[in-house]
Amino acid sequence: MTEVRSGQPKAKRRVTAKFVVVLVLIVVAVIFIVQNTARREINLLFWSVSLPTWIWLLAVLLIGVIIGSMFPWFRPKKK
Numbered sequence: 001m002t003e004v005r006s007g008q009p010k011a012k013r014r015v016t017a018k019f020v021v022v023l024v025l026i027v028v029a030v031i032f033i034v035q036n037t038a039r040r041e042i043n044l045l046f047w048s049v050s051l052p053t054w055i056w057l058l059a060v061l062l063i064g065v066i067i068g069s070m071f072p073w074f075r076p077k078k079k
Helices: 017-035 053-070
Strands: 039-044 047-052
Touching: 017 053, 039 053, 047 053
Parallel strands: none
Antiparallel strands: 039 047
8 A cells, every 4th residue: 555645744733721721611611501401581671481591501602602703802913
């Protein structure tokens, strides 16, 4: 068998502090969501919806991620 090489070495990935913090926050969020499974009623203006708490928590987490990605104030500036 002949092995085809691109001539470029594989890039080694380093584990950064930012990666570890994000990973820990994801694990904590998942644990928090899994432990809160009771049904809750949410009222917003004239709507009233009853769903399991984990769905509400997941929805709020996703909304936070979307809002955080829309406002890149804390990202390093590209040169």
